[in-house]
Amino acid sequence: MTHQHIALLGFGNVGQAFVRLLQRKKDLLLKDYELTYTITGIATGKHGMAINPRGIDIGQALQLISTGDKLGPLSTQPSIKDPIEFIYNCGADVLFENTPVSYADGQPAVSYLRTALQAGMHAITANKGPVVHAYQELTKLAKENGRKFYFESAVMDGAPIFSLFRHNLPATNLLGFSGILNSTTNLILTRMENGDSFTGAVAYAQSIGLAETDPSGDIDGLDASVKVATLVTVLMGIPIKPADVERTGIRQLTAEDVVQAHKQAQRWKLVCTARREAELVITSVRPELVGTDSPLYGVNGTSSIVKFEMDVLPQLSIVEGNPGPETTAYGLLADFINATHQG
Ligand SMILES: NC(=O)c1ccc[n+]([C@@H]2O[C@H](COP(=O)([O-])OP(=O)(O)OC[C@H]3O[C@@H](n4cnc5c(N)ncnc54)[C@H](OP(=O)(O)O)[C@@H]3O)[C@@H](O)[C@H]2O)c1
Numbered sequence: 001m002t003h004q005h006i007a008l009l010g011f012g013n014v015g016q017a018f019v020r021l022l023q024r025k026k027d028l029l030l031k032d033y034e035l036t037y038t039i040t041g042i043a044t045g046k047h048g049m050a051i052n053p054r055g056i057d058i059g060q061a062l063q064l065i066s067t068g069d070k071l072g073p074l075s076t077q078p079s080i081k082d083p084i085e086f087i088y089n090c091g092a093d094v095l096f097e098n099t100p101v102s103y104a105d106g107q108p109a110v111s112y113l114r115t116a117l118q119a120g121m122h123a124i125t126a127n128k129g130p131v132v133h134a135y136q137e138l139t140k141l142a143k144e145n146g147r148k149f150y151f152e153s154a155v156m157d158g159a160p161i162f163s164l165f166r167h168n169l170p171a172t173n174l175l176g177f178s179g180i181l182n183s184t185t186n187l188i189l190t191r192m193e194n195g196d197s198f199t200g201a202v203a204y205a206q207s208i209g210l211a212e213t214d215p216s217g218d219i220d221g222l223d224a225s226v227k228v229a230t231l232v233t234v235l236m237g238i239p240i241k242p243a244d245v246e247r248t249g250i251r252q253l254t255a256e257d258v259v260q261a262h263k264q265a266q267r268w269k270l271v272c273t274a275r276r277e278a279e280l281v282i283t284s285v286r287p288e289l290v291g292t293d294s295p296l297y298g299v300n301g302t303s304s305i306v307k308f309e310m311d312v313l314p315q316l317s318i319v320e321g322n323p324g325p326e327t328t329a330y331g332l333l334a335d336f337i338n339a340t341h342q343g
Helices: 013-024 027-032 058-066 082-088 109-118 127-143 160-169 183-193 198-205 224-235 257-263 325-340
Strands: 004-009 035-044 049-051 096-097 120-126 174-180 266-277 280-289 303-309 316-320
Touching: 004 183, 004 325, 013 027, 013 035, 013 058, 013 174, 013 325, 027 035, 027 174, 035 082, 035 325, 049 082, 058 325, 096 109, 096 325, 109 120, 109 127, 120 127, 120 325, 160 224, 160 325, 174 224, 174 257, 183 257, 224 266, 224 280, 257 266
Parallel strands: 004 035, 004 096, 096 120
Antiparallel strands: 035 049, 174 266, 174 303, 266 280, 303 316
16 A cells, blocks of 8 residues: 655646546545555645645635635645745655746746655656756656656657556667647648638637647647657657757648648648657658548547657557547556556
8 A cells, every 4th residue: 555645736727637537536546556645735826835734625726726716725834935845845755747838948847846856756747848858857866866757748648658668668769750749730720621711720729728829839830849859858868959850830831722732632730750860860840741641641630649660660659539638637647656656
């Protein structure tokens, strides 16, 4: 039996979906993994923080956030000033970091995760920023402290990619990959194919909470380039930054281009690729025409795909449909079990 104290740094869409999933899987965690937990801390940006070593009432925390209130009334330590102080005082064995991504440098998440590992916690995140900017440092730190730094949800939400390579693909040499890694642009292109304009499709993606108010991170391929750099850094062992990825977004594609391609049994996709060449890796994110013979052709709407090419498995694809905070939460749950389960 193992009992884990958990702290959540970031309690937005993903953090909230994660605690709901934890509650739903509580009996199964006990039965199959002899794993129980207490949530001892929750920290947010504008909604305050709460620490209670005896356990925070999650129903009340969700209620306070839903009404726009602060978490302070749930705290037995009301004087905590900032997230770093929160980490030192939350008494957790595992920190879940789910704050907004910073494409530029991964901060402040890198500092949060570093502090958690230094304090002897496992550090788990859905945030790709700290993975692409500090994977080697945080992994080394975790090892030195006998802890885990896991981030399954950073690329393709809860679909198993990093744990697949970590546990189930021993002695493989990853030669390259191609795929569709940005849901927003894939949805926009699908809607344009069905008659929507570029602006209309962007507005729709915003209306369902998929695209940000400023959608340029998706449309200009930045989000996809961070994911490419993350996969190359972690799975191919070649540390690169998003700026190293040759990048073109989808702005120049017109609805006419997309419709015409479809009439000729082709589709425009924002394709992510990486290919090992000697000690180097050539990477790109750019719109490409794919035909019906490509596994990418049938991956539409918010779905995503990555097709790996290994020396031993020439083609292994993972496709994820209907992503969202719930599938992201599953990646966090899988990391939690993998980090803490001994048997
Ligand atoms: N949404 C998804 O399906 C998905 C999928 C894969 C990966 N991710 C990644 O998961 C992470 C969380 O995404 P989300 O959709 O849950 O975002 P979100 O809804 O915007 O929630 C972000 C949370 O972080 C808090 N926060 C903001 N700045 C902070 C700071 N400086 N220190 C501490 N807390 C801070 C926010 O608090 P306030 O609200 O009080 O400001 C909020 O609780 C992001 O890195 C995202 O890229 C998300």
